[in-house]
Amino acid sequence: GAVVSQHPSRVICKSGTSVKIECRSLDFQATTMFWYRQFPKQSLMLMATSNEGSKATYEQGVEKDKFLINHASLTLSTLTVTSAHPEDSSFYICSAVLAGGPRETQYFGPGTRLLVL
């Protein structure tokens, strides 16, 4: 149980294009999902909190107009990187909270590796 998937697992795009990443909780409902970014040899950096049916809450320094988050259902959150640039190349990881589960544990998706040329 508590499986989270992400799609795509890897994407290469040209600078200036937009990329959408999907995060799904496969066997549970998640009212809250998180989006993280991780650069090589660094720890996870929380980008935003995604709440079903409401606007996402962004961390300081994260541009909400560049990183669009939509949490349309209890099992799906999407992150769209708009007008991507090479500095956006990173490992993007989502997590979903199993509400009511053991201490409201976060379960992570497998991540999406984005390379912007």
Place this chain on the structure above:
Amino acid sequence: QKEVEQNSGPLSVPEGAIASLNCTYSDRGSQSFFWYRQYSGKSPELIMFIYSNGDKEDGRFTAQLNKASQYVSLLIRDSQPSDSATYLCAVKGAGSYQLTFGKGTKLSVIP
């Protein structure tokens, strides 16, 4: 500012030995504590969580929590080369699902 501190390592232990990973946190209001394992190029995988003072055992893993000292640790018994990874300590406060992560400790188990 909530902070979670971990020794970045690398921590090297021989196969079969006990690996001890440590973590301190700054927020006394923290309620739940998690250990995640992250292999290179992969996303974090939950190993254990603990929320009461004392020890919690799960197979070869034991989490230890001391709230008075604001200290949480993870012991790995009979370490295996497959345990080689970065171990992330994460802390959750009250009233929020958010986790504050440490920077992780890289563990290397030498065959």
